[in-house]
Amino acid sequence: MQITKIIMQAFLKTGKLDKTQPKSGGTSKPTKKSELVPWVEKYRPKTVADVVEQNEAVTVLEQCISGADLPNLLFYGPPGTGKTSTILAAARQLFGDIYKERILELNASDERGIQVIREKVKTFAHLTASGTRQDGKPCPPFKIIILDEADSMTHAAQSALRRTMEKETRTTRFCLICNYVSRIIEPLTSRCTKFRFKPLNESMILERLSLICKEEDVNCDDETLNLLVQTCGGDMRRAITCLQSCAKLKGRGQKIDPDTVLEVTGVVPDKWLKEFLDTCKSQEYGELEKFIRKLMLEAYAASQILVQLNEMLVVNDQFNDKQKALIGEKLGVVSYRLQDGGSEYIQLLDLGNALSKAYSLA
Amino acid sequence: MSVLWADKYRPKELSALDYHKEQAANLKDLTKEGDFPHLLVYGPLGAGKKTRIMCLLRELYGPGVERLKMETMSFTTPSNKKLEITTVSSIYHIEVNPSDVGIYDRVVIMDLIKHVAQTQQLNVNAQREFKVIVLTDVDDLTKEAQHALRRTMEKYISNCRIILCATTISRVIPAIRSRCLCIRVPAPTEDTIVTILQNVCKKEDVNLPLAFAKKIVDVSNRNLRRALLICEACKVEQYPFTENQQVPEPDWQIFIRKTAEQMLQLPNIKSLAKVRQNFYELLTNGIPSEIIFKTLLEELLKKCDRGMKTKVVEEAAIYEHRMSQGNKAIFHLEAFAVKFMYLYKNMLEQMVEVY
Numbered sequence: 001m002q003i004t005k006i007i008m009q010a011f012l013k014t015g016k017l018d019k020t021q022p023k024s025g026g027t028s029k030p031t032k033k034s035e036l037v038p039w040v041e042k043y044r045p046k047t048v049a050d051v052v053e054q055n056e057a058v059t060v061l062e063q064c065i066s067g068a069d070l071p072n073l074l075f076y077g078p079p080g081t082g083k084t085s086t087i088l089a090a091a092r093q094l095f096g097d098i099y100k101e102r103i104l105e106l107n108a109s110d111e112r113g114i115q116v117i118r119e120k121v122k123t124f125a126h127l128t129a130s131g132t133r134q135d136g137k138p139c140p141p142f143k144i145i146i147l148d149e150a151d152s153m154t155h156a157a158q159s160a161l162r163r164t165m166e167k168e169t170r171t172t173r174f175c176l177i178c179n180y181v182s183r184i185i186e187p188l189t190s191r192c193t194k195f196r197f198k199p200l201n202e203s204m205i206l207e208r209l210s211l212i213c214k215e216e217d218v219n220c221d222d223e224t225l226n227l228l229v230q231t232c233g234g235d236m237r238r239a240i241t242c243l244q245s246c247a248k249l250k251g252r253g254q255k256i257d258p259d260t261v262l263e264v265t266g267v268v269p270d271k272w273l274k275e276f277l278d279t280c281k282s283q284e285y286g287e288l289e290k291f292i293r294k295l296m297l298e299a300y301a302a303s304q305i306l307v308q309l310n311e312m313l314v315v316n317d318q319f320n321d322k323q324k325a326l327i328g329e330k331l332g333v334v335s336y337r338l339q340d341g342g343s344e345y346i347q348l349l350d351l352g353n354a355l356s357k358a359y360s361l362a
Numbered sequence: 363m364s365v366l367w368a369d370k371y372r373p374k375e376l377s378a379l380d381y382h383k384e385q386a387a388n389l390k391d392l393t394k395e396g397d398f399p400h401l402l403v404y405g406p407l408g409a410g411k412k413t414r415i416m417c418l419l420r421e422l423y424g425p426g427v428e429r430l431k432m433e434t435m436s437f438t439t440p441s442n443k444k445l446e447i448t449t450v451s452s453i454y455h456i457e458v459n460p461s462d463v464g465i466y467d468r469v470v471i472m473d474l475i476k477h478v479a480q481t482q483q484l485n486v487n488a489q490r491e492f493k494v495i496v497l498t499d500v501d502d503l504t505k506e507a508q509h510a511l512r513r514t515m516e517k518y519i520s521n522c523r524i525i526l527c528a529t530t531i532s533r534v535i536p537a538i539r540s541r542c543l544c545i546r547v548p549a550p551t552e553d554t555i556v557t558i559l560q561n562v563c564k565k566e567d568v569n570l571p572l573a574f575a576k577k578i579v580d581v582s583n584r585n586l587r588r589a590l591l592i593c594e595a596c597k598v599e600q601y602p603f604t605e606n607q608q609v610p611e612p613d614w615q616i617f618i619r620k621t622a623e624q625m626l627q628l629p630n631i632k633s634l635a636k637v638r639q640n641f642y643e644l645l646t647n648g649i650p651s652e653i654i655f656k657t658l659l660e661e662l663l664k665k666c667d668r669g670m671k672t673k674v675v676e677e678a679a680i681y682e683h684r685m686s687q688g689n690k691a692i693f694h695l696e697a698f699a700v701k702f703m704y705l706y707k708n709m710l711e712q713m714v715e716v717y
């Protein structure tokens with residue numbers, strides 16, 4: 001409906017219909033569009049069975065699809081591990097065509113203050129849901145309210161949800177999704193069955209990427225693909241975005257090389273880390289200041305530098321345990337402050353001083 | 363007033379960019395197909411991020427993106443507060459800096475994206491099926507605003523793409539980074555800047571001796587915009603250029619140095635009153651608190667010995683972090699000033715005892 005209206009408006013403006021648009025309006029447009037969306041969307045799991053790993057959540061949802069009741073759900077875990085995809089796929093399978101009527105999706109971009117929770121959620125929850133679709137097929141006799149990115153809801157709003165959740169159990173299921181379960185108040189978590197979405201296994205991501213490479217005709221050898229997966233820390237979305245970025249940046253048919261992968265994933269070349277350590281070792285404060293300034297101008301993310309330093313440190317046998325403890329502690333503090341918005345320059349200087357100190361203990 | 367050189371000679375096409383040429387070529391390839399991802403372009407001040415983004419838009423849509431109009435959009439917060447924000451747009455894209463409205467940035471993001479995504483491009487013959495929203499200074503966005511972007515970026519992707527622009531990505535939450543193609547724009551090298559200055563001067567029919575160009579580059583901290591501005595300012599001040607002509611230093615920088623000197627000379631309560639006044643003045647003149655902090659720290663450290671340096675940086679790291687958390691920068695600047703003067707005074711006293 002919406003599409004025909006837009007076409008009509010456009011038609012009135014320009015006086016002609018777009019050639020790609022069949023006169024009957026409708027069906028070819030969405031498929032054409034879906035080819036143009038980025039790969040993360042194109043390869044978003046369509047069914048629960050498509051979801052890679054996350055077996056516990058998948059099992060529960062599959063049981064529900066084959067007729068069992070559904071508990072209130074809480075999905076938590078790092079970005080790009082399939083939380084949103086899983087519940088959306090399940091909802092489509094459960095409700096088919098009437099999916100739009102049966103789910104209410106509220107995410108961090110929607111207004112979700114107490115007022116909204118009291119009114120919008122309550123109104124939606126009050127609607128009755130029958131056990132059959134319009135076409136007579138059976139479907140679960142409830143609706144699902146998806147509160148995506150729930151960790152950004154205020155505690156007051158979360159509290160307001162408590163009562164609603166309890167009162168509406170007959171007709172409504174809730175699915176809360178978040179990255180940090182600690183930001184959800186206890187009374188809510190205790191009303192839900194919790195599922196942790198783990199960072200995905202590297203081999204599973206590799207498998208999925210190989211499949212996409214085949215489908216999209218991407219030229220990339222296993223070693224490079226492996227490198228890409230390693231830099232993504234179990235985040236499937238990031239892996240797919242990186243793959244597409246490499247493929248697009250290189251142009252069609254061109255082979256993806258490791259350098260492109262490193263650039264796209266934002267990995268800091270080892271030579272910078274080595275120079276950082278050497279500068280700290282020299283105990284020359286002036287050099288350290290100069291180096292950090294230079295490093296900042298390269299725009300590498302300080303957070304990435306910390307991750308890589310940490311990895312280097314763990315396997316490094318130059319430092320003894322005491323030195324490692326000293327550096328490790330500073331890494332933790334600095335990483336926290338950076339995420340909070342501290343200045344990269346000052347935080348890295350502080351870290352550099354700690355490294356110098358560690359070296360001087362040797 | 364004539365246009366500043368920095369704007370007049372801004373390259374307009376990807377193929378005309380003077381540096382990071384391989385990246386520019388890659389960006390061109392990126393536009394060839396429809397499945398263009400969201401982008402996060404990041405790099406230090408004056409590295410040419412904005413220029414690159416505009417070139418990219420031109421590659422996507424043609425010269426129409428350069429017909430810009432400025433508009434004021436208004437929004438209403440849930441608590442019924444009216445907000446206004448300036449946008450720059452063409453028929454293909456719209457650019458805003460959501461942090462212009464401070465802590466209400468989330469409202470702007472929510473409404474703007476939904477609005478743009480839902481009003482389809484009227485021109486169905488346009489080359490692209492999507493519009494572009496350019497959000498600048500995303501590292502200054504509140505966490506709420508960043509969270510608001512997450513699902514929105516996914517939901518409306520079929521008819522709108524987002525280009526985020528930031529100076530550092532450490533402050534961009536991982537969930538957003540994982541949704542974008544991240545493009546790093548390092549500052550141009552000093553040699554590149556020298557060449558660009560020379561090219562611009564040639565076009566302006568100005569004779570720029572190499573030694574003087576290098577002098578400008580030295581003070582510009584590899585910030586290309588700053589180098590161009592300084593060069594033009596020098597030309598106004600004194601031309602033809604001479605070997606030992608002074609390169610003007612920004613007022614605020616001198617002012618901060620003076621403030622530091624005051625703290626070092628008389629680390630006491632009286633100075634504090636003066637120092638506070640200086641901070642106020644800097645802030646009301648729109649100098650970002652982060653820059654004040656950093657510059658001040660650098661000036662103070664010059665007068666500290668190695669051990670003291672470590673100590674002061676350690677404290678600075680704590681106070682600066684707090685400053686980024688709160689919204690009254692003055693408190694934290696002042697607190698740091700007190701802490702520093704205390705440490706410094708102790709150091710001086712100990713030195714006296716030793717002798």
Ligand SMILES: Nc1ncnc2c1ncn2[C@@H]1O[C@H](COP(=O)(O)OP(=O)(O)OP(=O)(O)O)[C@@H](O)[C@H]1O
Nearest residue numbers: 040043044051052079080081082083084085236237
């Ligand atoms: N387990 C998975 N199986 C298959 N694809 C996945 C999986 N996890 C993520 N993806 C891919 O990553 C994309 C993003 O996944 P999704 O939106 O479900 O992440 P999320 O866990 O909700 O992340 P966020 O916390 O950032 O919202 C999907 O479109 C899909 O392409």
Ligand SMILES: Nc1ncnc2c1ncn2[C@@H]1O[C@H](COP(=O)(O)OP(=O)(O)OP(=O)(O)O)[C@@H](O)[C@H]1O
Nearest residue numbers: 368372379380381407408409410411412413586587
């Ligand atoms: N490739 C280039 N060749 C020549 N000049 C350039 C190039 N890129 C940018 N410039 C010049 O450098 C100046 C700064 O560029 P731009 O505004 O794009 O930087 P920016 O990274 O967005 O800076 P900021 O973060 O401070 O806003 C512009 O005035 C432009 O004239």
Ligand SMILES: [Mg+2]
Nearest residue numbers: 083084085148
């Ligand atoms: Mg999600």
Ligand SMILES: [Mg+2]
Nearest residue numbers: 408411412413
């Ligand atoms: Mg800019």
